[in-house]
Amino acid sequence: MRHLQSLFFTVFFGAAFYLSAQSSSSWQQHVDYTMDVQMDVKTYQYTGTQKLVYTNNSPDELTRVYYHLYYNAFQPGSEMDIRLQNIKDPDKRMMEDGKSRIASLTESEIGYLHAKSLTQDNQPVSFFEEGTILVVDLAKPIPAGGKSTLEMTFEGQVPLQIRRAGRNSSEDVALSMSQWYPKLSEYDFEGWHPNPYIAREFHGVWGDFDVKITLDKDYTVGGTGYLQNPQEIGHGYEATGTKIKTKGKTLTWHFKAPNVHDFMWAADPEYIHDIYEMENGPTLHFFYKDNPEFNENWKNLQPKTAAAMTFFNNNIGEYPYDQYSVIQGGDGGMEYAMSTLITGEREFGSLVGVMVHELAHSWFQHVLATNESKHEWMDEGFTSFISSLCMNQIMEQNKQNPFEGSYRGYYALVNSGLEMPQSTHADRYTTNFAYGISAYSKGAIFLSQLGYVIGQDKLMETIKKYFNDFKFKHPVPNDIKRTAEKVSGMELNWYLTDWTQTTNAIDYGIKSVEADGNKTKVTMERIGEMPMPLDILVVGKDGTQETYYVPLRMMYGEKDNPYPNLKRTVLEDWPWAYPTYEFTLDMSLDNVQAIMIDPSQLMADVEGENNIYQVEE
Numbered sequence: 001m002r003h004l005q006s007l008f009f010t011v012f013f014g015a016a017f018y019l020s021a022q023s024s025s026s027w028q029q030h031v032d033y034t035m036d037v038q039m040d041v042k043t044y045q046y047t048g049t050q051k052l053v054y055t056n057n058s059p060d061e062l063t064r065v066y067y068h069l070y071y072n073a074f075q076p077g078s079e080m081d082i083r084l085q086n087i088k089d090p091d092k093r094m095m096e097d098g099k100s101r102i103a104s105l106t107e108s109e110i111g112y113l114h115a116k117s118l119t120q121d122n123q124p125v126s127f128f129e130e131g132t133i134l135v136v137d138l139a140k141p142i143p144a145g146g147k148s149t150l151e152m153t154f155e156g157q158v159p160l161q162i163r164r165a166g167r168n169s170s171e172d173v174a175l176s177m178s179q180w181y182p183k184l185s186e187y188d189f190e191g192w193h194p195n196p197y198i199a200r201e202f203h204g205v206w207g208d209f210d211v212k213i214t215l216d217k218d219y220t221v222g223g224t225g226y227l228q229n230p231q232e233i234g235h236g237y238e239a240t241g242t243k244i245k246t247k248g249k250t251l252t253w254h255f256k257a258p259n260v261h262d263f264m265w266a267a268d269p270e271y272i273h274d275i276y277e278m279e280n281g282p283t284l285h286f287f288y289k290d291n292p293e294f295n296e297n298w299k300n301l302q303p304k305t306a307a308a309m310t311f312f313n314n315n316i317g318e319y320p321y322d323q324y325s326v327i328q329g330g331d332g333g334m335e336y337a338m339s340t341l342i343t344g345e346r347e348f349g350s351l352v353g354v355m356v357h358e359l360a361h362s363w364f365q366h367v368l369a370t371n372e373s374k375h376e377w378m379d380e381g382f383t384s385f386i387s388s389l390c391m392n393q394i395m396e397q398n399k400q401n402p403f404e405g406s407y408r409g410y411y412a413l414v415n416s417g418l419e420m421p422q423s424t425h426a427d428r429y430t431t432n433f434a435y436g437i438s439a440y441s442k443g444a445i446f447l448s449q450l451g452y453v454i455g456q457d458k459l460m461e462t463i464k465k466y467f468n469d470f471k472f473k474h475p476v477p478n479d480i481k482r483t484a485e486k487v488s489g490m491e492l493n494w495y496l497t498d499w500t501q502t503t504n505a506i507d508y509g510i511k512s513v514e515a516d517g518n519k520t521k522v523t524m525e526r527i528g529e530m531p532m533p534l535d536i537l538v539v540g541k542d543g544t545q546e547t548y549y550v551p552l553r554m555m556y557g558e559k560d561n562p563y564p565n566l567k568r569t570v571l572e573d574w575p576w577a578y579p580t581y582e583f584t585l586d587m588s589l590d591n592v593q594a595i596m597i598d599p600s601q602l603m604a605d606v607e608g609e610n611n612i613y614q615v616e617e
C-alpha cells in the first residue's frame with residue numbers, strides 16, 4: 001500500500017511539476033477590436049457595437065470562445081457578492097456596516113454587460129451567459145492559423161463604484177471605465193482562461209484597439225489610447241491656440257491603442273487636464289479634479305512621474321508606447337494599458353508611491369503580462385520590488401534595505417499560520433491577508449532575495465534580460481528562473497520550487513562557537529526546510545571584519561563577493577540534507593566579538609535571533 005501510494009504521488013506530482021516547469025509559448029493569439037459606444041451620463045447606461053477580428057495563432061482548432069462580462073459581478077447574488085459575504089477578511093471598500101455593498105445595489109445601481117447579438121463571419125452564433133462569462137459556440141471552427149470576425153452589439157450599465165470600476169467614486173469621479181467591454185478571454189499554451197470575476201487579477205490577449213466613445217460634451221476623457229481627433233475635441237488635447245467649435249450636446253472621442261491587452265477610460269466634467277512632455281520619453285497626461293487642497297500635489301507629481309518613467313526605462317527596459325496617463329479615479333490604485341486610475345486625495349508621498357507602483361505595472365502586467373491569476377507574485381511582487389528601488393531613488397529615501405516592509409509583512413504571514421503556497425490561484429486564497437502578503441511582499445522578496453543568492457548586479461541583469469526576452473509573451477515562473485540561471489551560471493530550480501510552490505521557510509542558525517586551540521570552531525545548523533547559501537560576517541574584538549561564504553551544493557556555483565571591501569573566504573559547499581555544518585575561523589575565541597548570518601538581511605530567515613552570536617561586553 002505504502003509503495004503504491006508513493007508511486008501514485010510520484011506520478012501525480014511528477015505530471016503537475018512538468019506543467020509548471022513549461023516555459024511560455026512562442027505563439028500568441030491576436031485580437032483587433034473596433035468599438036463604437038454611446039454613453040448616457042444621466043442613467044449610466046451605454047450601448048455599443050464591437051467588431052473583433054480574431055487571429056488564431058495557436059496550433060489548435062477552436063470551436064468555442066469565451067468573453068468576460070466583468071460588470072455582471074456587481075449584482076446581488078454574483079460570485080463576487082457571495083465571496084465577499086463569506087471570506088473572513090473582506091475588502092473594506094466593498095463593505096458597509098459589515099455587509100456586502102453589492103448585496104444592497106438596486107436595479108438602477110447594479111452593473112451589467114450583455115451581448116444583444118453576435119455573428120461570426122456574418123453567421124449568427126449561439127451564446128449564453130454564465131455569470132461574468134459569455135460562452136460562445138462558434139458557427140464554424142477557427143482552424144489553426146485561421147482568422148474570424150466576431151461582430152457584437154452590447155449594452156451595459158456602469159455600477160456604483162464598489163471595486164475598481166464604476167460611477168461616482170468616493171472622490172466624486174463620474175466614470176471609471178475599466179473592464180467595461182465584452183473582452184475576449186485569453187487562449188494560450190495552457191488553454192482557455194475564462195476566470196469568473198470574483199475578486200481580482202486579469203489576463204488578456206494583445207491586439208489593436210480602435211474605440212469611439214460618444215458622451216456629453218462637458219466631460220473630459222482620458223485613458224488607454226491615443227486621441228485621433230484632438231482638434232475636434234479640445235479639452236486640453238488641442239494644439240495650443242486652437243479654437244474648438246462644437247455642435248450638439250455630445251462629442252465623439254476617437255482613440256487608437258496598438259498592441260495592448262486592455263482598454264480603460266475615465267471621464268468627468270470637472271477634470272483638470274495637464275500634459276507633461278518628457279525630454280526623452282512618452283507624453284504624460286494627468287487628469288484630476290480641481291481641489292485646492294491637492295492641486296499642488298498633482299502638479300508636483302508630474303516631474304516625479306517622468307523621473308519614475310526614466311528609472312524604469314533604465315532598469316527594466318524601454319517603455320514601448322508614446323503616452324502614459326495618470327488619472328484620478330477608481331478606488332485606490334489600479335494599472336491599465338498606457339494608464340492608471342488612482343485615488344487623488346493623498347499626501348504627496350502616498351500620491352507618488354501609488355503612481356510609481358501602478359506605472360511599474362506597465363512593464364510587468366502590460367508588456368510582460370504574466371497570467372496574474374495564476375502567478376500573481378510575478379506581477380504584484382516584481383512591481384513592488386522595482387517600485388521600492390524607484391521610490392528610494394526618486395524620493396531620496398536612502399533606505400539601506402528598501403524592501404524592509406516586504407520582509408516584515410512576510411514574517412507576519414509566516415507567524416500567522418495562514419500562509420499558502422504562491423502557486424495558489426489568486427481567487428483561491430483563504431484570506432485576503434494571505435493573498436496580499438504572498439503576492440506583493442513574498443513576491444518582491446523573490447527578487448530581492450534572488451539578488452542575495454546570485455549577486456545584486458546579476459539580479460539587475462536578470463531583470464533586463466527577462467523583460468527583453470519575454471515582452472509580449474506572457475512569461476511563466478520557469479522563465480524568470482531560467483533567465484537568472486543563464487545570467488548567473490547557477491542552478492536555481494530549488495529556489496523556484498521551494499519559494500513559490502511550497503511554504504517551506506528559511507531558518508539557519510549559529511549552533512555553537514567553541515575554542516579550537518588558537519582558532520575557533522563554528523557550528524551552523526539548518527532548521528528550516530528551504531535551502532540557502534550563507535554569507536557570514538565575523539567581527540573581531542580588535543575591530544577586524546571579514547566574511548565567510550558557504551555556497552549551497554545544489555547551486556553548483558558561487559556569487560561574486562558582495563562586500564568587496566572585506567576579505568572573503570569561500571568555504572566548502574553545504575549539501576542541503578546535512579542538518580549541521582562546521583567551519584573554522586583563523587581567530588582565537590577570545591578575539592571573537594560577533595558572528596552574524598547574512599548582514600544584508602535580504603535572506604528571509606524567519607527566526608532572526610539565532611542568526612547572531614555576540615559576546616556581551
Ligand SMILES: [Zn+2]
Nearest residue numbers: 357361380383
Ligand atoms: Zn499592483
